[in-house]
Amino acid sequence: MRRTKPRSSHAQLNRMSSRWPDLRPELSQDRRHLIWSGPLRGLQRTYEVLIQWNLRGSLYPPLVFVEEPHLKPRLNGSFEEIPHLLFNSDAPEDSALCLFDPDGKEWDATMLIADTTVPWASEWLHHYECWHLDGIWRGANAPGPISVAEILALEAEISRGLSDG
Amino acid sequence: MPLDTTSPALDALLIGAVLEMELSDRDLQVAEKRYHLIPEHLQRPSSSIRHLMDNALVYAQGSRAIGATIVDGGSDDRFDLDAILEFPTPVGWSPGRVLDELELAFRGFPDVRAIVRCTRCVQLQFAFMHLDVTPMNPFAEPRLERAGDIYHSPDLGPDKIFSVNPFGFAKWFAARVMMPSPQFQMQVRDMRARVSVSDRIRAGTVFADADIDALPAPVSPLRDAPQVISLKLMKRFLNLRYANRSIKRPVSVYLSKCAVEVPLNPLGLCGQLEDLATELYRRMQCSLDTGQWPEERNPSFPEENFNDRWPKDVAAMKLFQQDLRHLLSQLSLARQSTLSEIQAIFDELFGERVSAKTVRGYADRLPAAAAASSYERGKGYVAAPALLAPSSASAAKVSRAPAHHFHAGRLRT
Numbered sequence: 290m291r292r293t294k295p296r297s298s299h300a301q302l303n304r305m306s307s308r309w310p311d312l313r314p315e316l317s318q319d320r321r322h323l324i325w326s327g328p329l330r331g332l333q334r335t336y337e338v339l340i341q342w343n344l345r346g347s348l349y350p351p352l353v354f355v356e357e358p359h360l361k362p363r364l365n366g367s368f369e370e371i372p373h374l375l376f377n378s379d380a381p382e383d384s385a386l387c388l389f390d391p392d393g394k395e396w397d398a399t400m401l402i403a404d405t406t407v408p409w410a411s412e413w414l415h416h417y418e419c420w421h422l423d424g425i426w427r428g429a430n431a432p433g434p435i436s437v438a439e440i441l442a443l444e445a446e447i448s449r450g451l452s453d454g
Numbered sequence: 455m456p457l458d459t460t461s462p463a464l465d466a467l468l469i470g471a472v473l474e475m476e477l478s479d480r481d482l483q484v485a486e487k488r489y490h491l492i493p494e495h496l497q498r499p500s501s502s503i504r505h506l507m508d509n510a511l512v513y514a515q516g517s518r519a520i521g522a523t524i525v526d527g528g529s530d531d532r533f534d535l536d537a538i539l540e541f542p543t544p545v546g547w548s549p550g551r552v553l554d555e556l557e558l559a560f561r562g563f564p565d566v567r568a569i570v571r572c573t574r575c576v577q578l579q580f581a582f583m584h585l586d587v588t589p590m591n592p593f594a595e596p597r598l599e600r601a602g603d604i605y606h607s608p609d610l611g612p613d614k615i616f617s618v619n620p621f622g623f624a625k626w627f628a629a630r631v632m633m634p635s636p637q638f639q640m641q642v643r644d645m646r647a648r649v650s651v652s653d654r655i656r657a658g659t660v661f662a663d664a665d666i667d668a669l670p671a672p673v674s675p676l677r678d679a680p681q682v683i684s685l686k687l688m689k690r691f692l693n694l695r696y697a698n699r700s701i702k703r704p705v706s707v708y709l710s711k712c713a714v715e716v717p718l719n720p721l722g723l724c725g726q727l728e729d730l731a732t733e734l735y736r737r738m739q740c741s742l743d744t745g746q747w748p749e750e751r752n753p754s755f756p757e758e759n760f761n762d763r764w765p766k767d768v769a770a771m772k773l774f775q776q777d778l779r780h781l782l783s784q785l786s787l788a789r790q791s792t793l794s795e796i797q798a799i800f801d802e803l804f805g806e807r808v809s810a811k812t813v814r815g816y817a818d819r820l821p822a823a824a825a826a827s828s829y830e831r832g833k834g835y836v837a838a839p840a841l842l843a844p845s846s847a848s849a850a851k852v853s854r855a856p857a858h859h860f861h862a863g864r865l866r867t
Contacts (some may be wrong), residue, residue: 308831308853330834332463334790352865373860390859400856408855411834412827415463416860418793419817427817429824431859440862 295398298323298344308403312340321345326356329407331414338410342402351402352385353410360384363421369438372426373413376437386413390431460843461789462836463816465723467796469642470812471804472683473649475524475690477533481583482673485535488578488585489514492539495563503541503559511540513600515588517689519624520710521674524686527805528697534584536575538620540602543591549605549613552589560587573608590618598622601755616762620707622754627710631679632718634844642678649815680844684726685713688734688781690804695777701766704734704774708750708760712737720845728785735778738771793817824857 302314305325312327323342328335337357343349352375359382362368368381375385388409389395396405416428426435434440477485489512497507516536517523526532543552557571560578568579575588592602600621606614633639676682688709696703716733719725741748748765752758765771781803788799793813800809820837828836831851 310832330830332793332837333461333788333796334792335834373862375863375865377865385865387861387863388858390861391863393859395856395858404853405855405858408827408829408835408853409858411829412855413860415835415837416820419820421792422794422797422813422817425817426860427820427822429822429857429859431861434862435860436862437864440864 292399296401298342301342301402304401304403305407309407312338312407317341325402329411329414331411332418334418336414340402340406340410350389350391350396351406353388353406353413354383354385355414360417363424366424367438369441370436371417372420372435373428373430374437378437386410388413393431459721459725460830460833461722461724462830463793464788464796466645466837467800467812467816468687468723468727469645469683470649470815471690471800471808472524472686473642473646474808474811474815475527475686475804476646476677477523477525479673481533485518485533485583485585488580488583489537491564492537492587496539496559501559503555506541506544509541511592511600512537512587513621514538515620515624516586517706517710519620519674520627520682521676521679522682522685522689522706522710524690526693527690527808528693532582532584534586536586536588538590538600539587540590540592540600543603548607549615550607552591552605553607556587556589574604574606591615593617598755599625616758617755618758619752619755623707623711623752623758626752626754627714628676630714631676631681633675633679634718638844639678645819648819680718680723680726681713681716681730683723684716684730685710687727687804688713688730690808691781692777694803694805701770701773702764705760705764708748708764709734711750711753711760718844720843722843724785724789726844728782731778731781731785735775735782738775738778742768742771742775824859826854826857828852829855 301323305312305314309325309327309329312325312329314323314325316322317324321344323344325340326338329338330336336355339354339356340351341354342351360368360371360374361382362370368384369376371384373387375387377384388406412428416426420426434443492512493507493510495501496510497504501507513519514536515538518535523533523535526534539556547555553571553574553576556576557569560566560569560576563569563578565580566578567581570577570579572586575586578585578587588604590602590604592600598619601617601619603615603617606616689706692703692709712734713730716726716729719729737748740746748761748771750760752760765774784799784803788796791799793816797809797813800812816837828838829852830836831853836852
C-alpha cells in the first residue's frame with residue numbers, strides 16, 4: 290500500500306545518517322530549515338553540496354545547492370544554458386538543481402531525501418560533467434525546455450508571436 | 455590510499471581505453487594467418503633453409519601468448535607480435551649466421567614491406583604490424599617442454615647463446631592469473647561488443663577474405679583479467695613515455711611477470727594499475743638501495759634472466775621510477791577529477807585518440823531514458839557502464855533510487 294503520511298524530520302535524519310554519513314545535518318539559524326552539507330560524488334570527483342529542507346513540510350521539496358566548486362557555464366556559454374537548474378537570476382551560481390518533474394509528481398513528502406534527492410543530485414553532477422564535455426545532456430528530461438536559456442527563448446518566441454498577431 | 459577507494463567511473467574509462475587499444479578480431483585473424491604462413495614460406499622449394507624445416511615448430515610468444523597485445527600508440531597505429539621458430543642449429547652455424555640465413559629465407563614473404571635482421575630475431579614489417587620471429591635451437595630430448603637456446607648476435611661484440619623457455623613462462627602466467635567474477639567478465643564483453651574495435655588492416659588488402667574468415671580469431675580469455683588489463687595500460691603508458699627517447703624501455707616480459715605477481719585488487723582497475731606501478735617502483739627502489747641488480751627469473755626455467763638487457767644502468771632505473779611516480783600522481787588526480795579533466799589526463803597517459811574515443815564512448819552509453827538508477831551508499835551515483843567490480847565479494851554496496859526526470863525552472867526565493 291502506498292504511504293500517504295509525510296516523513297518526519299526524525300525519519301529523514303535517521304535515513305540520511307545511515308545512507309550518507311558524510312552529509313552533516315544542522316538546523317538553519319531561523320530554525321525553519323534542516324540543512325545537510327558535505328561531499329557528494331559526481332562522475333569521479335566529489336563536490337561539496339548543501340541540501341535544504343523546509344521543515345514546514347510537504348509543499349516544499351528539498352533544494353540542493355552546489356557549494357564547491359561553484360557551478361560554471363561551458364566555455365563561452367552562459368549560466369542560463371546549464372541544464373536542469375532552478376535558476377536564481379540574481380546569483381546564477383547559487384541556483385538549485387532541478388531534480389524531478391513536479392508535474393509527474395516524482396517527489397512528495399512521503400519520500401526519503403536520502404533515497405531520492407541525494408542520489409538524484411549525484412546523478413545530476415555526473416551528467417553535468419558529461420554536458421561540460423560536449424554540451425549534450427544525457428540524463429532523462431521532463432517534457433519541455435531543459436534550461437532557463439530555452440525557457441527564455443520560448444517566452445521570447447511566444448511574446449513575438451503575440452505582438453505579431 | 456586515495457579518499458575514494460572505489461572508482462567506478464574511472465574504472466569504466468580505463469576499460470574503455472584498453473578496449474580501444476585492442477586488436478580487432480579481423481586483425482587477430484590476419485596475424486594468425488601470418489603465423490601459419492611462416493613454415494609454409496620457409497619450406498618453399500627456393501628456401502635456403504628448407505632442409506631445416508622438416509620438424510620446425512612455430513608458435514606465438516610474448517604478449518600474444520598471454521592475451522596482452524595492444525596497438526603500440528607511441529609512433530603509429532601498429533601492433534607488434536612475436537613468434538618462436540624452433541629448428542635445430544646446423545653444425546658449424548654461428549648465432550649470426552642463423553639470423554642471417556633466416557633473414558634471407560624470409561625474402562618474398564607475402565605482403566612484407568621490409569625484413570630487418572635484429573640482434574635476436576628477424577623482424578617482418580607489414581602495414582600496421584610487425585612480427586618478430588626469434589629462431590630457437592631446441593634442447594635435446596628429453597627436455598623441458600619447448601625449452602631451448604636463442605641466438606644473440608649484435609653489430610658490436612661477440613655472439614652469444616641464451617637458454618630460454620618462453621612457452622613455459624606463458625603457461626606459468628596463465629596458471630597464475632586470477633580471473634575476475636563472471637559478472638565482471640560479462641560486463642567487459644558487453645562493452646567490447648559495443649565499442650566495435652576498428653580494423654587496422656583493411657579487408658581485402660592482404661589476403662582473400664575467405665582465407666581470413668576461415669580462421670577463428672585467436673582470443674585469449676586472459677585478456678579480460680584485471681592483472682592483464684593493468685599490464686596493457688602500463689605497456690601503453692610506457693610506449694608513449696619512451697616514444698621519443700633513444701634509450702631502451704623496460705622489457706615487456708619483466709613487466710608481465712610483475713603484473714601477475716601483484717594480487718587482484720578487489721576495489722577495481724584503477725587500484726590494480728596503481729598496485730602494479732607501486733610494486734615496480736618498490737622493486738626499483740630495492741635494487742637502488744641494495745645495489746643488487748634486478749634479476750627476475752623465468753619461474754618455469756630459472757636459468758632465464760628477464761633482466762639480461764634492461765636496466766642497463768642506474769639512470770635507467772631512476773628514469774623508470776620517475777615515470778611510475780608520474781603515472782601514480784596522475785591516477786590519484788584522476789580519482790578527484792571531472793570528466794573533462796580525466797580526458798586531459800588520459801590524453802597524456804594513453805594517447806589522445808584512445809582518450810577521446812573512450813570518453814565519448816562512455817558518455818554515449820549512458821542510459822537516456824528515465825530508469826531506477828544505482829548509487830553507492832555514502833558516495834554517489836554509479837552509471838550503468840561503470841558497475842565494475844572485479845571481485846563480487848568486495849563490490850561496493852549499490853542501492854537503487856526511483857526513476858525520475860530532470861526538469862528546469864526558476865528558483866523562488
